[in-house]
Amino acid sequence: MSRVYNFSAGPAVLPEEVLKEAADEMLDYQGSGQSVMEMSHRSKVYDNIIKEAEKDLRDLLNIPDNYKVLFLQGGASQFFAEVPMNLMKNKKAGYILTGQWAKKAFAEAKIYGEAVELASSADKTFSYIPDCSDLDIPEDLDYVYICENNTIYGTKYKTLPNTKGHILVSDVSSCFLSEPMDVTKYGVVYGGVQKNIGPAGVVIAIIREDLITDDVLPGTPTMLKWKTQADADSLYNTPPCYNIYICGKVFKWIKKMGGLSAMKEHNEKKAKILYDFLDESKLFMGTVVKEDRSLMNVPFVCNIEDKEAKDAMEAKFIKEAAAAGFVNLKGHRTVGGMRASIYNAMPIEGVEKLVEFMKKFEKENA
Numbered sequence: 001m002s003r004v005y006n007f008s009a010g011p012a013v014l015p016e017e018v019l020k021e022a023a024d025e026m027l028d029y030q031g032s033g034q035s036v037m038e039m040s041h042r043s044k045v046y047d048n049i050i051k052e053a054e055k056d057l058r059d060l061l062n063i064p065d066n067y068k069v070l071f072l073q074g075g076a077s078q079f080f081a082e083v084p085m086n087l088m089k090n091k092k093a094g095y096i097l098t099g100q101w102a103k104k105a106f107a108e109a110k111i112y113g114e115a116v117e118l119a120s121s122a123d124k125t126f127s128y129i130p131d132c133s134d135l136d137i138p139e140d141l142d143y144v145y146i147c148e149n150n151t152i153y154g155t156k157y158k159t160l161p162n163t164k165g166h167i168l169v170s171d172v173s174s175c176f177l178s179e180p181m182d183v184t185k186y187g188v189v190y191g192g193v194q195k196n197i198g199p200a201g202v203v204i205a206i207i208r209e210d211l212i213t214d215d216v217l218p219g220t221p222t223m224l225k226w227k228t229q230a231d232a233d234s235l236y237n238t239p240p241c242y243n244i245y246i247c248g249k250v251f252k253w254i255k256k257m258g259g260l261s262a263m264k265e266h267n268e269k270k271a272k273i274l275y276d277f278l279d280e281s282k283l284f285m286g287t288v289v290k291e292d293r294s295l296m297n298v299p300f301v302c303n304i305e306d307k308e309a310k311d312a313m314e315a316k317f318i319k320e321a322a323a324a325g326f327v328n329l330k331g332h333r334t335v336g337g338m339r340a341s342i343y344n345a346m347p348i349e350g351v352e353k354l355v356e357f358m359k360k361f362e363k364e365n366a
C-alpha cells in the first residue's frame with residue numbers, strides 16, 4: 001500500500017493514526033460485536049461516543065458552559081440558511097465579503113431578509129482581508145457574518161472585525177481547530193468538518209445559549225431550528241453517527257499532539273516552508289497579500305505573463321506533481337492556478353517534499 005500526499009481542500013487528508021484505529025475497530029467496536037456504523041444512535045455505547053466527542057472538543061477549545069455544541073447535517077451550505085432562519089429577528093444582517101463562501105452565505109441571507117454588505121475584497125479578487133476595525137455598521141443588524149478562512153482564495157482574518165456590539169457569526173470550516181480560538185468572541189461558530197476534522201457529512205456548531213430560541217423565522221423547518229437540535233443534544237433524529245465517531249478520534253489525536261497551541265505551531269512551520277519558497281521562486285508565486293495569508297490553504301500560480309503559456313505550465317505542473325504522488329493541487333474551478341491545502345493532518349514532510357518537487361520542476365522548466 002502506498003499513500004499519496006493529498007493536498008485536497010476538502011474532503012481532505014485525515015491523520016493516518018485515526019484511520020488505522022477506525023480500521024481496527026471496524027468489525028467490533030470495543031467488544032460490542034458491532035461496527036459503529038451498525039449500532040443504534042440511542043444505545044449506551046453510542047451515547048458515550050458522542051458525549052466524549054463533545055467533551056474533547058470542549059476541552060480543546062475551552063468552550064464555556066453557556067455555549068451549546070451541536071453536531072448537525074446539511075453541510076456548511078445549509079447553515080448559510082440556518083443562520084438567518086434562527087437569528088434574523090429584525091430581518092437585517094451584515095456580511096463581510098471575502099470570497100465565494102461568504103458570497104454564497106450573503107445570497108442565501110437575502111432570501112430571508114435584508115443582507116447588508118459591510119465590506120468586501122472583491123475589488124482585488126479577494127486577495128486580502130478588508131480593514132474591519134471601524135466599519136459603518138447599522139444599529140439594527142441582527143448579526144455580523146464572516147467567513148474566517150477563505151478556502152478558495154487563501155486568506156484568513158488575523159484579527160476579528162469590530163462588530164460594535166453586534167453578534168459575530170463565523171464560518172470556520174477550513175480553519176477549525178487549526179489554532180486556538182476564543183469562542184467567547186462569537187455568538188455562533190460553525191464549520192463543515194470535511195476540511196480539517198473528519199469525513200464529510202457533519203457540521204459542528206458552537207452557539208451561545210441565549211441565541212437558541214423558539215423565536216425563529218416563520219416557516220423554519222423543525223430540523224433546522226437550533227432549539228430542536230439543542231434540546232435533543234444533537235439526537236433529535238439519527239445523526240451521522242459514524243462520522244461523528246471519526247471526529248471524536250481526531251479530537252483525541254489533536255489532544256495527543258499537544259492541543260491547539262501545538263497545532264498552530266505545527267501549522268505555522270509547515271506554511272512557512274511553502275510560503276518562503278513561493279517568495280523566492282521565479283516560476284511560482286503566491287496570490288495573496290502576506291499579512292492575510294491562510295495557514296491552511298495556499299493558492300499559487302505560475303509567474304508567466306502570456307496566459308496560454310501560463311495555463312500550459314500550470315497544467316504540466318499539476319500533472320507531473322500528481323504522477324509524483326502530490327495530488328489534488330489544482331486550484332478551485334472558479335480561480336484556476338494551484339492550491340495546496342495543508343490542513344492539520346498534512347505532515348511536515350509532505351510540504352517539504354512538495355517544495356523539493358517544485359524546485360526540481362522549476363529548474364527543469366526554466
Ligand SMILES: *Cc1c(COP(=O)(O)O)cnc(C)c1O
Pocket residue numbers: 010074075076077078101147149150151171172173174192195
Ligand atoms: C467547503 C466550505 C463550505 C461548503 O461546505 P459544504 O459542507 O460543502 O456545504 C463553506 N464554507 C467554507 C469556508 C468552506 O471551506
